[in-house]
Amino acid sequence: MYKLYNVKTWGSLAVHCLLEEMEAPYTNIWMTPEQVRAPEFRAISPLGMIPALGLADGRTLYESAAIVAFLVAAHPEKHMSPELGSPDYGEFLSLLVFMSTEIYGTGNFTYSASDQVKDEAERAALKAALFQQIEGYWLLIEKRLAASGPWLMGRDFSALDLYAFMLTLWNSPSEQALHDKCPAIAKLSAAVRARPKLKAVLESHGVLKPGGYPAA
Numbered sequence: 001m002y003k004l005y006n007v008k009t010w011g012s013l014a015v016h017c018l019l020e021e022m023e024a025p026y027t028n029i030w031m032t033p034e035q036v037r038a039p040e041f042r043a044i045s046p047l048g049m050i051p052a053l054g055l056a057d058g059r060t061l062y063e064s065a066a067i068v069a070f071l072v073a074a075h076p077e078k079h080m081s082p083e084l085g086s087p088d089y090g091e092f093l094s095l096l097v098f099m100s101t102e103i104y105g106t107g108n109f110t111y112s113a114s115d116q117v118k119d120e121a122e123r124a125a126l127k128a129a130l131f132q133q134i135e136g137y138w139l140l141i142e143k144r145l146a147a148s149g150p151w152l153m154g155r156d157f158s159a160l161d162l163y164a165f166m167l168t169l170w171n172s173p174s175e176q177a178l179h180d181k182c183p184a185i186a187k188l189s190a191a192v193r194a195r196p197k198l199k200a201v202l203e204s205h206g207v208l209k210p211g212g213y214p215a216a
C-alpha cells in the first residue's frame with residue numbers, strides 16, 4: 001500500500017491521477033501548504049516538497065519524475081509506459097525528465113526569482129523571460145503531438161500525458177492561453193479530463209473543468 005502526500009493542484013496531482021489510472025492501492029494524505037512547510041515534513045521529503053510517495057517498507061520517494069518512472073516500472077501490467085527497457089521507454093524517460101526539469105523546473109524558478117531578485121522591474125523582466133522559455137518548451141510538445149499524437153507516446157496513453165496535463169494547469173497567464181496557442185495540447189487536456197477513472201480525482205483537485213488553478 002502506497003501513501004501519497006498530496007496537496008490540491010500541486011505536483012502530487014499527476015501521481016494521484018496515475019495511481020487512480022493504475023488502480024493501485026494507496027492511502028491519500030491531503031496536506032495543507034503549512035503542513036508541507038513544517039520542519040517535520042522534511043523527515044519524509046528532504047526538500048519539503050510535494051509529491052512524496054511512501055512505500056510499503058517505510059521508505060519515501062520524492063521528485064515527481066522519479067515517482068512516475070518508479071510506478072510505471074513497478075506495475076508494468078498496467079501499461080502506463082512503453083515496455084520497460086525498450087527504445088520507446090527511453091524516449092518516454094527523455095520526455096518525462098524534460099518536462100520535470102525544464103517545464104516544471106523553470107516554472108518553479110519564476111517563483112523563486114521573486115525571492116532572489118529584489119528590484120521589481122528586474123524581477124518582472126526575469127519572469128517574462130522565463131515564461132517565454134516555458135512557452136518555447138510547450139511549442140516542442142505541441143509539435144510532437146501535432147505530428148504524432150494524440151498522446152505523447154503516439155496512440156498509446158501513458159503516464160506522460162498525466163504529467164503534461166498537470167503542467168498545463170499551471171501555465172501563465174492561464175491554462176486557456178496555452179490551449180489557445182497549442183491546439184494539440186488542448187486536445188490532450190480535454191482527452192485526459194474525459195477519462196472515466198480520473199473524474200473523481202480531478203474533481204477532488206478542483207480541475208475537472210479548465211481554469212482550476214490560479215496562474216503565477
Ligand SMILES: N[C@@H](CCC(=O)N[C@@H](CS)C(=O)NCC(=O)O)C(=O)O
Binds near residue numbers: 012033036065104
Ligand atoms: N523537482 C520537484 C519539484 C516539486 C515542487 O516544486 N513541489 C512544490 C509544489 S508544486 C512544493 O512542494 N513546494 C513547496 C512549497 O511551496 O512550500 C519534483 O519534480 O517533484
